[in-house]
Amino acid sequence: MENCDVLVLGAGAAGLFCAIEVARRGRRVLVIDHAKAAGEKIRISGGGRCNFTNTGIAHDRFLSQNPRFALSALKRFTQWDFIARVDAAGIAWHEKTLGQLFCDGSAMQIVQMLLTDLARAGGVLWLGTTLGDVRRDGAGFVVDTARGPVQAASVVVATGGKSIPKMGASGYGYRVAEAHGLRLVETRPGLVPLTFAEQELAAMAGLAGVAVQGRVTAGPAGFDEAVLFTHRGLSGPAVLQASSYWREGDSITLDLARGQDALAHLRAAKAQNGRMALRTALGQLMPERLARHVEALAGAQGNLADQPQAALARVAALLHGWELRPVGSEGYRTAEVTLGGVNTDDLDARSMQARAVPGLYFIGEVVDVTGWLGGYNFQWAWSSGWAAGQVA
Numbered sequence: 001m002e003n004c005d006v007l008v009l010g011a012g013a014a015g016l017f018c019a020i021e022v023a024r025r026g027r028r029v030l031v032i033d034h035a036k037a038a039g040e041k042i043r044i045s046g047g048g049r050c051n052f053t054n055t056g057i058a059h060d061r062f063l064s065q066n067p068r069f070a071l072s073a074l075k076r077f078t079q080w081d082f083i084a085r086v087d088a089a090g091i092a093w094h095e096k097t098l099g100q101l102f103c104d105g106s107a108m109q110i111v112q113m114l115l116t117d118l119a120r121a122g123g124v125l126w127l128g129t130t131l132g133d134v135r136r137d138g139a140g141f142v143v144d145t146a147r148g149p150v151q152a153a154s155v156v157v158a159t160g161g162k163s164i165p166k167m168g169a170s171g172y173g174y175r176v177a178e179a180h181g182l183r184l185v186e187t188r189p190g191l192v193p194l195t196f197a198e199q200e201l202a203a204m205a206g207l208a209g210v211a212v213q214g215r216v217t218a219g220p221a222g223f224d225e226a227v228l229f230t231h232r233g234l235s236g237p238a239v240l241q242a243s244s245y246w247r248e249g250d251s252i253t254l255d256l257a258r259g260q261d262a263l264a265h266l267r268a269a270k271a272q273n274g275r276m277a278l279r280t281a282l283g284q285l286m287p288e289r290l291a292r293h294v295e296a297l298a299g300a301q302g303n304l305a306d307q308p309q310a311a312l313a314r315v316a317a318l319l320h321g322w323e324l325r326p327v328g329s330e331g332y333r334t335a336e337v338t339l340g341g342v343n344t345d346d347l348d349a350r351s352m353q354a355r356a357v358p359g360l361y362f363i364g365e366v367v368d369v370t371g372w373l374g375g376y377n378f379q380w381a382w383s384s385g386w387a388a389g390q391v392a
C-alpha cells in the first residue's frame with residue numbers, strides 16, 4: 001500500500017502551499033487531485049493575472065460564524081510573507097486598486113512557483129486521481145483513491161468549496177468532515193452576481209451594459225465600487241461584495257451618485273437654468289441611459305423649472321437610496337467562493353486540526369472562512385495552508 005506521512009487532498013492554492021511547508025520540514029508528503037492540472041482556479045483568477053493577496057488584510061474582511069477564527073493564521077503568515085515569496089520567485093507584480101496585488105505577467109507564474117517549490121522540497125503530486133473514503137486506521141488514516149488505498153499519518157483536506165463545478169469543485173471536503181463528526185455551517189454562493197424577477201428585469205432591460213461607480217449596501221455592509229447592470233440583473237465588484245452579505249428575501253440599496261449631493265446638484269442646476277431637462281441634469285451625475293431610467297422611476301419629467309422641490313427631493317432620494325429586491329443569485333455556476341463550510345468551532349485556529357480527530361486538518365475554502373473580493377481568499381488559502389503545514 002502507498003504510504004506517506006502527510007496526504008494532502010486537493011492541489012489548489014491551500015493544498016499546494018500547505019504541502020510545500022510540510023515537505024520543507026522533511027515530512028513525506030503526497031498531494032492528490034482529481035483535476036488534470038494543479039491550481040486551476042489560480043490560473044483563471046484575477047482575469048488571468050491572479051490577485052494573489054491584498055495589502056489591507058484584516059480579519060473583519062472575512063465572513064465566518066466566528067469572525068475571530070481566521071486571526072491566528074492571518075497574523076502568523078501575513079500578506080507581507082506571501083509577497084516575500086513572490087519576490088523571491090522573481091515574479092513582478094503591481095497594486096491595481098484598493099490594495100489588490102496582481103502579477104504583471106500571468107497567474108501561471110504563481111502556479112509555477114508553487115509547483116517548483118513543491119518539487120524542490122520533495123513533495124509528490126498525483127493528478128487525475130479520484131478520491132474515495134477517508135478512514136481511520138490505528139493512529140493514522142487510509143484514503144481510497146483511484147490508484148489504490150493510501151496510508152498516511154495525517155490527512156489535510158484542501159478540496160475547496162462548491163463554486164464552479166465545471167472547474168472540479170465537488171463538495172467532497174464537506175462529506176469528509178461530516179463522516180468524521182465535524183459540523184458544517186450551511187453553504188451558499190458568495191461573490192456572485194444577483195438576479196431579479198422577470199418584471200423588474202423587464203423594467204431594467206434598457207440598462208444592460210451600463211456601469212456606474214456606486215455604493216451597494218446589503219445588511220450591515222456597504223461597498224464603494226463599480227456597479228454593472230446586466231441582462232440577468234446586477235454585477236460588478238460592489239454587487240459581488242454585497243452578495244456575500246445578502247440573504248434571500250432581503251433587499252439591497254444602491255447609491256448611484258456616491259460622494260455627491262444629488263439634491264444640491266439638482267437645485268443648483270435649476271437655479272442656473274430652469275429650462276434644462278431634468279434628465280440632462282441627472283446625466284451630469286451618471287450615464288444617460290441610467291439618468292432616463294431614474295427619471296422614469298421617480299415619475300418626474302420635463303424641465304427643471306417644472307419640478308417642485310418635493311419632486312427634486314424624490315429624485316435625489318431615489319438616486320442615493322434605490323432599493324431593489326433580488327430574487328436570487330447566479331449560484332455556484334459563477335460564484336467566486338462558497339460561504340459557510342466546516343464549522344470553525346470544531347477546528348483548532350492555530351493548526352487547523354479537527355479538535356476531535358487528531359491528524360485530520362481542513363484548510364482554505366472548505367472552512368467556514370470567506371474573504372472579500374480582492375485577494376482576501378487567496379491570502380486565507382496561503383495563511384491556513386501555512387498554519388497546517390507547520391504541524392501536520
Ligand code: FDA
Nearest residue numbers: 010012013014034045046051160168172364365375377378
Ligand atoms: P481550490 O478550489 O483552489 O482547490 C481545490 C482543489 O481540490 C482543486 O484543485 C480541485 O480540483 C480539488 N478537488 C475538489 N474536489 C475534489 C475531489 N473530490 N477529489 C479530488 N480533488 C478534488 N481569490 C482571490 O483571492 N483572488 C482572485 O483573483 C480570485 N479570483 C477568482 C476567480 C474565479 C473565477 C474564481 C472561481 C475564484 C477566484 N478567487 C480569487 C477565489 C479563489 O480561487 C479561492 O478562494 C481559492 O482557490 C480557494 O483555494 P482552495 O485551495 O481552498 O480551493
